[in-house]
Amino acid sequence: MTAGTSGSTTVANFALICDCDGVLIDSxxxxxxxxxxxxxxxxxxxxxxxxxxxxxxxxxxxxxxxxxxxxxxxxxxxxxxxxxxxxxxxxMQAPMVEGIEAALAQVPLTKGCASNSFRPYVESVLARTGLVRFFGDRLFCADAVPNPKPAPDVYLAAARGLGLAPSRCLVVEDSVTGVTAASAAGMTVLGFIGGGHASDAQIDKLHAAGARHVFDDMQQLPELVAQWTLSATAATAAAP
The missing domain is CATH 1.10.150 (DNA polymerase; domain 1)
Structure with missing residues (x-):
């Protein structure tokens, strides 16, 4: 099953939340x-x-x-x-992460952005790159919560804003700080190391912080999301 074959009811029950810097923008x-x-x-x-x-x-x-x-x-x-x-x-002038636009277009889930940056900056870079079309106003930023990452506040705010339980949210993060925050919020996390700042040593660090899987090419994202959606749907159905 690929991302494009998920049923509309299933898709509506889950969300993909992306960090901004290092995941959406290669900054x-x-x-x-x-x-x-x-x-x-x-x-x-x-x-x-x-x-x-x-x-x-x-x-x-x-x-x-x-x-x-x-x-x-x-x-x-x-x-x-x-x-x-x-x-x-x-x-603000950094390019999109390679492959992110095509990947997001193939993921049918509702999408949110959770960033440790201030909202005006996030709005500006998403508008400049055109990625705002995937997120709309579903932006959750550090200047709107009591504690920034690695505290879970911004991810918990995202779950509330999306109207979903944290367990129904899949996160893509590129830093130990971000993975720690999303894991503490009770979300499944994918670690991304394909940005211009990443190193092989980061793989072990992201796993240790709680990333379920670490990948280095955004072309892999749609299938990773589809696999998670299947497992999360099965887990939800099996819950008492």
Missing amino acids: EAVAARMLVRELETRWPGTDVEPVVLPLLGLRIEKVLQGTAAQLGKSLTPDDIDAIRRAVEAAA
Whole structure:
């Protein structure tokens, strides 16, 4: 059974939720380069990349605070705001993840986006790339919940907004932070490592964080969704 053969009743009972950066938009590598450049400009002679890269997936503010703390440096609130704006401006120009548009077009489930970024940024990049047509206003962002990822808040908000139990939501995430959040919300998670920032070492990390399956090509997504929909439907039917 493929994604296109699911019955309409079954399809309506489940949803696909995608992270934005690194899943829809290939922006994580762009963001990382800008973060490193901005910090090394402020802290000449400091090698920040080994500290920044493991923190990707957290809110930009958390990445900056964590990097400063680990290196014994400081950033003013104005620094943090300026760096966040620079990173978002750079990421705004990043391309779609290769194959994502065709993959989403083949998935018949309702689709939502759950991001650790602020809503204005998510709206802008989805509008610029045209991916907004798959999501409409089903955008759930960190600035609308008490706690960002890795807390489950944004995914629980997504489930409420979609009117579905978390167990009926399948998530695609590219970071340990995001996989942790979706798993904590009680959702099944697919880990994606095909973005420009991904590495083979990420596979084990995503599995350890709770990803059921890790894949590297968006052409695989429709079939992975179809397989999950079948198993989730069977599990629902078997429940007392």
